[in-house]
Amino acid sequence: MSYIRPNFRHPEKERNERGYSIRNYEGALSTLCAGCGHDSISAAIIESCFDLNLEPHKIAKISGIGCSSKTPTYFLGKAHGFNSVHGRMPSVTTGANMANKDLLYLGVSGDGDTASIGMGQFAHVVRRNLNMVYIVMNNGCYGLTKGQDSATADKGSVSKAGVPSVFDSIDLCQMALQLGAGLVARCFSGDKKQLIPIIKAAIQHRGFAFIDVISPCVTFNNTPQSTKGYEWVRDHMAATGTIDFIPDRSEITLDYPAGSSRTVTLHDGSELHLQKNGADYDLSNRKAAMHQIESVKEQQKILTGLIYHNETKLDTHGKINTVDTPLNALSQDELCPGSAVLTDLNAKLR
Amino acid sequence: MNAVKEINKISATNDFVIRFANVNGSGSASANNLFSQAVFRLGVPVSSKNIFPSNIQGLPTWFEVRINEQGYLGRRGGYDFVVADNGQTMAKDYQELLPGGYFFYDSSKRLPNSFSRQDVVELGVPLTEITNTHYSDPRHRQIFKNIIYVGALAYLLDMDFTVFEASINTLFAKKPKLIAPNIKALKLGFDYAEKNHTDVCQLNIHRRDLNGEQILMEGNAAAGLGAVFAGATVAGWYPITPSTSVVEAFEKYCKAYRVDQDTGQNKFAILQAEDELAAIGMVIGASWNGARAFTATSGPGVSLMSEFLGLAYFAEIPVMLMDIQRTGPSTGMPTRTQQSDLISAAYASHGDTKNVLLFPSNPKECFDMTVAGFDLAERLQTPVILMSDLDLGMNVHQCDPIEWDDSHVYDRGKVLNEQQLTDLNARWGRYLDVDSDGISYRTIPGTHPEKGAFFTRGSSHDEYAAYTEDGEVYARGMQRLLVKWDTAKTLVPTAEVLSDGADIGVIYFGTSAYSSQEALDQLRDTQAIDTMRIKAFPFGSEVDAFMADHAVVFLIEQNRDAQMKTLLVNELAIDPNKIISVLNIDGMPITAEFLVTEIQNQLDGLAGNRADKQQTSGGLL
Numbered sequence A: 001m002s003y004i005r006p007n008f009r010h011p012e013k014e015r016n017e018r019g020y021s022i023r024n025y026e027g028a029l030s031t032l033c034a035g036c037g038h039d040s041i042s043a044a045i046i047e048s049c050f051d052l053n054l055e056p057h058k059i060a061k062i063s064g065i066g067c068s069s070k071t072p073t074y075f076l077g078k079a080h081g082f083n084s085v086h087g088r089m090p091s092v093t094t095g096a097n098m099a100n101k102d103l104l105y106l107g108v109s110g111d112g113d114t115a116s117i118g119m120g121q122f123a124h125v126v127r128r129n130l131n132m133v134y135i136v137m138n139n140g141c142y143g144l145t146k147g148q149d150s151a152t153a154d155k156g157s158v159s160k161a162g163v164p165s166v167f168d169s170i171d172l173c174q175m176a177l178q179l180g181a182g183l184v185a186r187c188f189s190g191d192k193k194q195l196i197p198i199i200k201a202a203i204q205h206r207g208f209a210f211i212d213v214i215s216p217c218v219t220f221n222n223t224p225q226s227t228k229g230y231e232w233v234r235d236h237m238a239a240t241g242t243i244d245f246i247p248d249r250s251e252i253t254l255d256y257p258a259g260s261s262r263t264v265t266l267h268d269g270s271e272l273h274l275q276k277n278g279a280d281y282d283l284s285n286r287k288a289a290m291h292q293i294e295s296v297k298e299q300q301k302i303l304t305g306l307i308y309h310n311e312t313k314l315d316t317h318g319k320i321n322t323v324d325t326p327l328n329a330l331s332q333d334e335l336c337p338g339s340a341v342l343t344d345l346n347a348k349l350r
Numbered sequence B: 001m002n003a004v005k006e007i008n009k010i011s012a013t014n015d016f017v018i019r020f021a022n023v024n025g026s027g028s029a030s031a032n033n034l035f036s037q038a039v040f041r042l043g044v045p046v047s048s049k050n051i052f053p054s055n056i057q058g059l060p061t062w063f064e065v066r067i068n069e070q071g072y073l074g075r076r077g078g079y080d081f082v083v084a085d086n087g088q089t090m091a092k093d094y095q096e097l098l099p100g101g102y103f104f105y106d107s108s109k110r111l112p113n114s115f116s117r118q119d120v121v122e123l124g125v126p127l128t129e130i131t132n133t134h135y136s137d138p139r140h141r142q143i144f145k146n147i148i149y150v151g152a153l154a155y156l157l158d159m160d161f162t163v164f165e166a167s168i169n170t171l172f173a174k175k176p177k178l179i180a181p182n183i184k185a186l187k188l189g190f191d192y193a194e195k196n197h198t199d200v201c202q203l204n205i206h207r208r209d210l211n212g213e214q215i216l217m218e219g220n221a222a223a224g225l226g227a228v229f230a231g232a233t234v235a236g237w238y239p240i241t242p243s244t245s246v247v248e249a250f251e252k253y254c255k256a257y258r259v260d261q262d263t264g265q266n267k268f269a270i271l272q273a274e275d276e277l278a279a280i281g282m283v284i285g286a287s288w289n290g291a292r293a294f295t296a297t298s299g300p301g302v303s304l305m306s307e308f309l310g311l312a313y314f315a316e317i318p319v320m321l322m323d324i325q326r327t328g329p330s331t332g333m334p335t336r337t338q339q340s341d342l343i344s345a346a347y348a349s350h351g352d353t354k355n356v357l358l359f360p361s362n363p364k365e366c367f368d369m370t371v372a373g374f375d376l377a378e379r380l381q382t383p384v385i386l387m388s389d390l391d392l393g394m395n396v397h398q399c400d401p402i403e404w405d406d407s408h409v410y411d412r413g414k415v416l417n418e419q420q421l422t423d424l425n426a427r428w429g430r431y432l433d434v435d436s437d438g439i440s441y442r443t444i445p446g447t448h449p450e451k452g453a454f455f456t457r458g459s460s461h462d463e464y465a466a467y468t469e470d471g472e473v474y475a476r477g478m479q480r481l482l483v484k485w486d487t488a489k490t491l492v493p494t495a496e497v498l499s500d501g502a503d504i505g506v507i508y509f510g511t512s513a514y515s516s517q518e519a520l521d522q523l524r525d526t527q528a529i530d531t532m533r534i535k536a537f538p539f540g541s542e543v544d545a546f547m548a549d550h551a552v553v554f555l556i557e558q559n560r561d562a563q564m565k566t567l568l569v570n571e572l573a574i575d576p577n578k579i580i581s582v583l584n585i586d587g588m589p590i591t592a593e594f595l596v597t598e599i600q601n602q603l604d605g606l607a608g609n610r611a612d613k614q615q616t617s618g619g620l621l
Helices: A037-051 A067-074 A089-099 A111-115 A119-127 A172-179 A192-204 A230-236 A286-298 A316-320 A339-348 B028-041 B090-096 B127-134 B138-156 B161-171 B176-196 B219-229 B244-257 B276-288 B299-315 B342-346 B363-380 B390-394 B418-423 B471-491 B512-523 B541-549 B563-571 B592-611
Strands: A059-063 A080-083 A104-110 A132-138 A183-188 A208-214 A237-239 A241-246 A261-265 A271-276 A302-309 B015-023 B046-051 B060-068 B079-084 B097-106 B121-125 B215-218 B234-237 B269-272 B293-297 B319-325 B356-358 B383-389 B396-399 B455-457 B496-498 B504-509 B529-534 B552-557 B579-583
Touching: A037 A067, A037 A132, A037 A192, A037 A208, A059 A067, A059 A089, A067 A080, A067 A104, A067 A111, A067 A132, A089 A104, A089 A119, A089 A132, A089 A316, A089 B234, A089 B269, A089 B276, A089 B293, A104 A111, A111 A119, A111 A132, A111 A172, A119 A132, A119 A172, A119 A208, A119 B276, A132 A192, A172 A183, A172 A208, A172 A286, A172 A302, A183 A192, A192 A208, A192 A241, A192 A302, A230 A237, A241 A302, A271 A302, A286 A302, A316 B269, B015 B028, B015 B090, B028 B046, B028 B060, B028 B138, B028 B161, B028 B215, B028 B396, B046 B396, B079 B090, B090 B097, B097 B138, B121 B138, B121 B176, B127 B138, B127 B176, B138 B161, B138 B176, B161 B176, B215 B219, B215 B363, B219 B244, B219 B293, B219 B319, B219 B363, B219 B383, B219 B390, B234 B244, B234 B276, B244 B269, B244 B293, B244 B390, B276 B293, B276 B299, B276 B319, B293 B299, B299 B319, B299 B342, B299 B383, B319 B363, B319 B390, B342 B356, B342 B383, B342 B563, B356 B363, B363 B383, B363 B390, B363 B396, B363 B471, B383 B390, B504 B512, B504 B541, B512 B529, B512 B552, B512 B592, B529 B541, B552 B563, B552 B592, B563 B579, B579 B592
Parallel strands: A059 A080, A059 A104, A080 B455, A104 A132, A132 A208, A183 A208, A237 A302, B015 B079, B079 B097, B097 B121, B234 B269, B234 B293, B293 B319, B319 B383, B356 B383, B504 B529, B504 B552, B552 B579
Antiparallel strands: A183 A302, A241 A271, A261 A271, B015 B060, B046 B060, B215 B396, B496 B529
C-alpha cells in the first residue's frame, strides 16, 4: 500500500459547489507499490473531479487489466467501475457510451494494455472519436508480471532486469494524433500542477481526449537508465507551457504576460490557459503538433503538456445520429414497433 | 441426341426437386427467387437452398428448389430437373440428374458429344441467341437471360403465368420502367418452350391453397427483426458469413421503425467493430450500462469472443449473441452449414463456464427466440446464444407469420432503480443471492448518487463485488452460479416431445427438424418412434425424462463429434450407450433420405441383435 489515509477530516472542510467533500471522490485504499506513479494520477483524477463539481455517480470508470487498470478502485468510489479484460477497455467503454451518452467515461489503461494487446481497440476508439477521457498510465513495463519491457519502452532504456530494450518504442501520442484524437496531451505523474488542469480539460472536451501520463514503476523500471524513471523524466521534460484550467463562469483572471500565453476554449465555455515556453506552434494544427513531438524527441527530450486540441469533429453519437435521450432510457413503447406493423410486414413476405 | 420416346420420364405434380446451376454474380439469384416465390404464391409449399461459394463473382453456385405439396420442406436429395446455366459444372450437373429427369440447357451451343445419357430428357432453349436478338445492352443480356429461363419453366412446368406477371409488377412497383422488359423476357422463354417443347415435361406445378397465412423469410432477417421488437438499441458487430445479414436486417428494420419522425435521429446505435472481440466488448459495455445489446457472428467469431463471454458469465452481465453456424473447424467451409459450435458456445471461455443456448428450427423461431433470448439474458444476467446456422439464416424458409403480443412486457430482470435503492434498508450486495434462485440484484451506472455503485470485475469477487482471493468465498460464488444454472433450466424453452410410449426415441434440433419430421413419417410406417426436439440448453426435466423413458435414442446432428450427445451425457445422469448418433457433416442441409437409410439400418441391426438375444450397444456410428 502506498499511503495511509487520515481517518478524520473536518466535516466542513473543502466542500465544492455541489456540497461534496473530497472524500466523496475517493475510492478504496491503493494496493499498488509505495511511490507508484499511478497513485499520483488517481489523486489528480480525484482532485479534478472535485474541482469540476462533478457528480461522482455520473461517472463510469472503465479499465482493462494491469497495475494501471486496478486504479479505478482507488478513486471515485461512488462511481460504477468496470475492470474488464486485457486490452479491451475501449470496446467496453464504446458500448457503455452508446447505451448512455450522458455519463462521463473515464477510461484507464496501461502501456501494455494499450500499446500491445489493446492496440487495435485503441486505434479504433480514437478514429470513432468516442466522447471519453482515455488515460494511459505509462511506465514502459509490465508491472504485474514483474517488469518485462512494454512496447512503449524506449530503445536503449534499461529496466531493473538490466538489459537495454532493443526494439523501437511506440509513441501513443503520435498515434492518437494520426488517428484523429481531438485532444492529445502528455504528462508526468510527478507533475501535479500540469496533470490536473489537463485532466480537467480532457473531461470538459467533447470527443476523444487522450492523455499519456508517464508514470514511473518504482519497483521494476525506475533505474537511472530508464527513460520512464523519475530521474530521467524530470531531467528531460520539455513542456509545451505552464497550464491553468479555467472552468466556465469562473471569474478567476490570470495575469499572463502579453504575447506569451494562449487560450484554448472548450465547447462548454471553459478555458485552458497555456503559458507557452520553448518553441511555439498552433495547438489546433495536427501537422505542427506531430512535428513538435518529433523535434523535441530529436533533442532527447519528452514533450509534455497539451500537445493538440481541436473540438470541431462530431463524436461517435453525432456521427451515427442518435437521439438526444440516452438509449438506455428509451421505453418499450418507444422501441417496440408492436403488432400494428406486422400485418403489412407479413404481407410483404408472401 | 437421345430418343425422347424411350425414356421413362419422371412424372409428378407438386412433388419434385429442381436445381439451378449458375455462375455467382450473374444475377441468377433474383431470377431463381422469382421462380420459388411463384411456387409459393401458387399455394404450393416450397423450400429453396442457395448453395453458394465463398466468392463474389465467377464461381459455381446452385439453387435447389423443392416443391412438395405434402409440406415437407427439408432437402430431399436428388434432382428431377436441372437448369444448366454454368459451363463449368454442366457435365457434373448432367451426371447428377436422376434417371427420367429433365436437363434444361442453353442450346445456342450444342451439347458436347459426351452428354450421351439415354435416360434423361434434354430441353434446349437458345437463351443466348434469344437475348442477343432482343436486347443490346450487355448487362440486360445477362439479367434477362435468367428471366427467359424462368419464363420457359413457367411453360414446361405448367405454371400459371399470371403469378409471374403479378410478381414482376410488385417487384418493380417503384421502378415501373423495368416491368415491361421483364415481362417480355418471361414471355420470350415461355413462347419458345411452348413452341419447341410442347407437352414434353411431365412435372407440373398446379395451384393449390396450402400455404395459408405462411410467409417466406430468411432466419437472419427474422432474428434481426426480433432484436428490433425486443428493444435492442446497441449492436456491435463484425462482418462474417453467414451472420452478416442479421445486423443488416436489424439496421433495415430500425430504419423503418426506429427513426424519430420529428428529428430524424436514430433510436439505435450500430457500430461495425474492428473485430469480434470489440463487437462483444461493445455488447457487454452497453448491457452493463442498461441497454439491450447484441451481436451476431459465426464459429470463428465465437472463438474470438470466448474470453469476453467468460467475463460476462462470471461478472454476470446479460449478453445476446447470435451464432449463425457454418462448417468448421477453422475457416472450414464458410458458405456451408453445420451444427458444430455447440460445445464451443456452451462452454465458451476458460475456467468453469456454461452458457444458455437456444436452438431455433425456422425463421419464426429465430424471431421468437431472439425476443425470448433478450428476456432470458437479462433475467439470468448471463450470455444467451441463439444457435442458428447457415441453412436457417441465409435460406428463405416458409414458416408461420411473425406474431407479436402487445401485452408482452420485456423482462428486464432484477434491476434496482433509484427509488428501490433509496428504500433499501439492508446492505445491498451485487452478488448476494437474496431470493435463493442464484440471481442477484444489479444496478445500472448513474442510477443513485449514494447507493448501488460497485466495481464490475472478471477477477474473483465476494457478494459485495469486492476483490477476494479467499477460496471459500470464491467457491461460494461459483456454486451460486450453479444455482442460477438450475433456475435457467426452468426458464428456457422446453423441448417439444411427441410421445406414444414407444421404446425407440429420436432426438433432433435446429434445422434438422425439417428432414427429421419427413424421415420419421416414413420410419413410423414400420416402427413406433417417439420424438423430442430440443430447443434449449441447459436441458429441462423433460429432456431427462425422455432419455429415461426410452431404451434406445437416435440423436440427429449435423456435426462429426456428436456434440449434442456430449452435452447430454455431460449434463445429465444418463447411459451414453443408449444414444445412437446419426451424423451428417458434408456441409449440406441434412436430407430425409439420409436419415431414413441410417436409422433404418440401425433399427434392422437392433432387431437382429434382439433376435440373437445379444445386447445392443450404442454409439454405433
